[in-house]
Amino acid sequence: MSIRPSRGCALLACVLSVAWLLGATVVAKAATVPPNPVPVESWNFELLGSVDSADDGTPTKARWYSKIAPWPFTQHTFLNTGCYESGINPAMPGCFRVVDVSDPFHPKRIATVEAYDRVKSPLPPVPSDPYWTAHPELNVWTNNKFNDTLAFSTACGDWAVDANGKHIGPGWHDTQANPTCWDKGWITRTHFTAGASGDFQTHDRFGPGHGRYNSRFIYWVNSQRQSGAPSKRLGYTGIAFYDLSNPYDPQFLGRIDLDPGKKLDGTFFDASGVHHGFFDGRYAYIGGGEAGFIGHHLIIVDAEDPTNPKIAGRWWIPGQKTPEEDAIRNSTEIDPQTGLQKGWIVGSGFAPIHTDEKTGLLTKDNTFHYIDVRKIKGRDIAFIAWHEAGLVILDVTDKSRPKFLSRFDYLTPAFQAADTLPGAQVDYASCKANVPLKWEGDKVACGNAHSGKLVPNTNIFWLTDEYFTLPYGHLRLFDVSDLTKPKLLSHLVLPQTTDATVTYAKRTASTHLGNTWGKDLLFLAWYGLGVKAINISDPKHPYLVGTYSYEANDGEGGQATYDVIFDQEGNLAVSDSEDGVRVLRYTGPGSHRMHGGGF
Numbered sequence: 001m002s003i004r005p006s007r008g009c010a011l012l013a014c015v016l017s018v019a020w021l022l023g024a025t026v027v028a029k030a031a032t033v034p035p036n037p038v039p040v041e042s043w044n045f046e047l048l049g050s051v052d053s054a055d056d057g058t059p060t061k062a063r064w065y066s067k068i069a070p071w072p073f074t075q076h077t078f079l080n081t082g083c084y085e086s087g088i089n090p091a092m093p094g095c096f097r098v099v100d101v102s103d104p105f106h107p108k109r110i111a112t113v114e115a116y117d118r119v120k121s122p123l124p125p126v127p128s129d130p131y132w133t134a135h136p137e138l139n140v141w142t143n144n145k146f147n148d149t150l151a152f153s154t155a156c157g158d159w160a161v162d163a164n165g166k167h168i169g170p171g172w173h174d175t176q177a178n179p180t181c182w183d184k185g186w187i188t189r190t191h192f193t194a195g196a197s198g199d200f201q202t203h204d205r206f207g208p209g210h211g212r213y214n215s216r217f218i219y220w221v222n223s224q225r226q227s228g229a230p231s232k233r234l235g236y237t238g239i240a241f242y243d244l245s246n247p248y249d250p251q252f253l254g255r256i257d258l259d260p261g262k263k264l265d266g267t268f269f270d271a272s273g274v275h276h277g278f279f280d281g282r283y284a285y286i287g288g289g290e291a292g293f294i295g296h297h298l299i300i301v302d303a304e305d306p307t308n309p310k311i312a313g314r315w316w317i318p319g320q321k322t323p324e325e326d327a328i329r330n331s332t333e334i335d336p337q338t339g340l341q342k343g344w345i346v347g348s349g350f351a352p353i354h355t356d357e358k359t360g361l362l363t364k365d366n367t368f369h370y371i372d373v374r375k376i377k378g379r380d381i382a383f384i385a386w387h388e389a390g391l392v393i394l395d396v397t398d399k400s401r402p403k404f405l406s407r408f409d410y411l412t413p414a415f416q417a418a419d420t421l422p423g424a425q426v427d428y429a430s431c432k433a434n435v436p437l438k439w440e441g442d443k444v445a446c447g448n449a450h451s452g453k454l455v456p457n458t459n460i461f462w463l464t465d466e467y468f469t470l471p472y473g474h475l476r477l478f479d480v481s482d483l484t485k486p487k488l489l490s491h492l493v494l495p496q497t498t499d500a501t502v503t504y505a506k507r508t509a510s511t512h513l514g515n516t517w518g519k520d521l522l523f524l525a526w527y528g529l530g531v532k533a534i535n536i537s538d539p540k541h542p543y544l545v546g547t548y549s550y551e552a553n554d555g556e557g558g559q560a561t562y563d564v565i566f567d568q569e570g571n572l573a574v575s576d577s578e579d580g581v582r583v584l585r586y587t588g589p590g591s592h593r594m595h596g597g598g599f
Contacts, residue, residue: 035503038496038528038559044546044588045531048571049105052580054557061085061092063557065575067276069219070195072515073566074573077102078110078247080219082191084562084577087228088126094190096221098247104571104583110248115223115236116185121156123186124179127230140179140233147232147266153181187229188236188273192222195244196281198453199375213253215281217245218306222286223257224273232266237273239286241306254307258299261291272296276451278371278382283312283399285382287368294320294329294346295367298384300399315402317366317389319343332359338407350468352435353388353411353445362412362445364388370451381405381483383461385449391463393483408478408486413443423474423493430471430498446471454480455516460539461486462522464511472497473510475524477539492542496529504528505551506560506578513563521545521590523572525561531574533586546588548574570594 050056052063066082083095094115101107116123125131127141140146158179162168195201196215223236238257242250261269270289275296277286282304287296297316303309319329319342331342345356347363354363370385373396382402384392390409396402410416416428431446450473452463459481465473475492496502496509507527514524520537530549536542550558557579565573572584586594 036501037503037505038509038549040549040551040559042530042548042550044533044586044591045548046585046587047548047550048583048585049103049107050580050582051099051107051109053576053582054579056580058580059091060557060578061089063576063580064092064578065097065581066562066577067192067513068563068565068573068575068581069193070197070201070279071565072198072517073201074101074568075195075201075216076247077568078244079565079573080193080195080244080247081563081575081581082193082222083112084191085189085226088187088226090123090126090129093123094185094188094223094226096190096193098244098250099573099581100247101567101571101573101581101583104567104569104585107573107581107583111250113221113242113250113252114185115188115190116183117154121154121181121183121185122159122161124159127228138177138179140182141230144232146179146182150179150182152184152234154183154185156181156183182233184234184236186235187226187233188223189226190221191224192274192276193219194221194277194279194284195219196279198278198372199456200280200373213243213306214245217243218253218279218281218303219244219250220277220279220284220303220306222274222277223255224275225271231268234260234268234271235273237271238288239274239277239284239301239309241303241309243306254305254309256301256309256311258288258290260289276368276370278373280373280380284309285371285373285396287371287384292321294322295365295387297368298371298382298394298402300396300402302399312399313396313402315394315396315404316368317386317392320366330359330361332361337404338409340407340409340412347388349387350448350466352431352469353413354438355413355441355443357439357441364411365448369449372453374454376483383452383454383480385451385463387448390449391452391461391478391486393480393486395483406484406486408488410476410488411445411447411449413445416445416447417443419488421488421491423491426498427471427474427491427493434470434500448473450511451513453515455519455522455536458519460489460519460536462516462536464513464524466510466512468508468510470498470500472508475511475522475534475542477536477542479539489539490542492534492544494526494529494544504559506558512561515565517566517570517594518590521586521594523564523586525564525574527561528559529561530559531561531564531572531584533588535589545590546586548584550582566594 064084066084098111132139220239240255241253260271269291272289274288284301300313302312344364366389367387382394393405435444447465450466461478467473479487512525522534533546560577562575
């Protein structure tokens with residue numbers, strides 16, 4: 001393996017890289033070393049083409065792309081992706097996009113579907129818009145008189161404007177006119193899409209003529225609440241189904257929303273909606289928020305009729321259901337199934353894990369985040385990255401009664417302190433050095449299980465951590481040959497993920513999403529470190545065989561690599577949460593098996 005430092009790489013950062021490769025443990029002190037920018041470098045990759053990237057003149061928000069579906073490869077020469085947007089922004093509404101990658105040198109966006117109707121229900125000015133200074137009585141975002149009076153509708157028309165940008169909706173001759181309705185799409189973030197993927201990605205999952213629709217072309221799109229949304233206004237909270245048999249003109253089929261509940265003060269128990277999930281062509285396995293639960297949990301939706309989807313089953317970490325399971329959550333007893341404490345103290349997402357002084361319980365964000373479902377010996381097996389609960393494995397063959405198989409929780413101080421695999425202690429040392437203790441006997445742990453997938457035709461499962469403070473997330477490989485006793489095999493911790501001196505233009509060095517080609521190559525989006533090609537032929541000793549990082553010509557786009565799938569020729573389609581989709585060709589060891597032969 002070789003890593004080529006850029007000419008701008010500071011001496012200490014280069015020494016750290018070399019020392020790491022030689023197996024040495026080096027700890028850098030941020031206070032004495034000036035920050036170093038991440039080098040923009042590429043080896044064993046070449047760029048073929050891109051769409052909506054900074055150098056083609058597209059507006060900034062139009063360049064924001066999210067997760068790509070279906071995976072691991074495009075079935076029909078097109079892919080679709082969410083529009084990355086985490087806050088209210090009129091220039092970037094929640095949407096999903098369809099991209100044609102049949103010509104890898106000239107990919108093109110062929111459709112955009114927004115969460116609200118631009119014609120029937122145009123977006124009102126956002127809460128911070130100076131318009132509301134002159135019209136505070138009409139402010140649908142913050143004026144309490146609208147909390148319970150606005151009907152939900154996709155045919156508002158209140159915020160239509162003429163060619164001069166003046167409002168022309170009902171009553172606009174009178175500044176005291178009240179808006180008539182609220183479109184949930186105004187604060188809906190569409191971030192993730194799903195077509196039949198993995199083992200279920202076949203041309204005729206259910207055979208021709210199954211139901212009214214061909215399952216090959218059915219996709220679902222998530223709905224989640226945008227940050228900055230007013231606490232008493234509602235967005236969509238579930239998933240919507242579309243028919244993409246004509247990718248130029250996606251057709252809405254139906255949707256299902258989750259019950260957010262409502263408190264006495266008019267706010268919601270959980271209106272966060274759905275973030276991630278999996279689709280097998282009929283069943284959608286989603287992580288969503290509902291009244292009566294703490295955090296996202298597994299909800300299985302039956303979409304045999306995608307115009308009328310129905311909930312088929314649920315599963316959650318014991319203690320997530322409230323108030324029925326409050327006693328479980330507060331228990332200090334050991335669960336005989338997992339060997340872990342039954343209880344935990346509810347923690348916030350991406351925060352480090354602490355030990356409570358009074359009870360000894362750990363603060364945990366026990367929230368469903370990502371799922372991969374596989375066919376194993378005739379059973380449907382779900383592998384779930386459950387944030388600070390770690391890896392959860394379920395048998396979901398019976399959709400109404402998912403069965404617990406195992407949980408591997410590496411997110412405890414005891415486990416991280418005892419983990420002697422290469423790289424683990426450097427990562428843990430960075431955690432302890434960067435997390436202030438809350439009391440003298442506090443013990444901490446760092447990490448946040450983000451996503452993972454089973455390597456096809458193997459017992460190897462890869463898992464990433466999304467973590468935005470030191471130590472940034474890294475890659476873990478597991479042996480899941482015994483589904484009831486997964487075994488951690490290795491870590492791939494890059495030098496930058498524990499180095500406080502490194503700075504990033506956009507996102508930090510956290511692992512995100514990707515896919516494997518065959519049994520040997522994993523292509524992984526690593527946020528601010530670009531795309532990494534990783535040889536996993538020996539899962540106990542993974543190593544880099546290629547990297548692709550970039551910087552937009554105008555200095556505004558990249559680098560926030562987000563997801564990787566393959567086109568029909570073995571090229572990589574790579575999304576960036578701030579800068580379009582790129583099509584890459586891997587040219588390193590093993591590349592001869594990828595190109596020209598199809599799948």
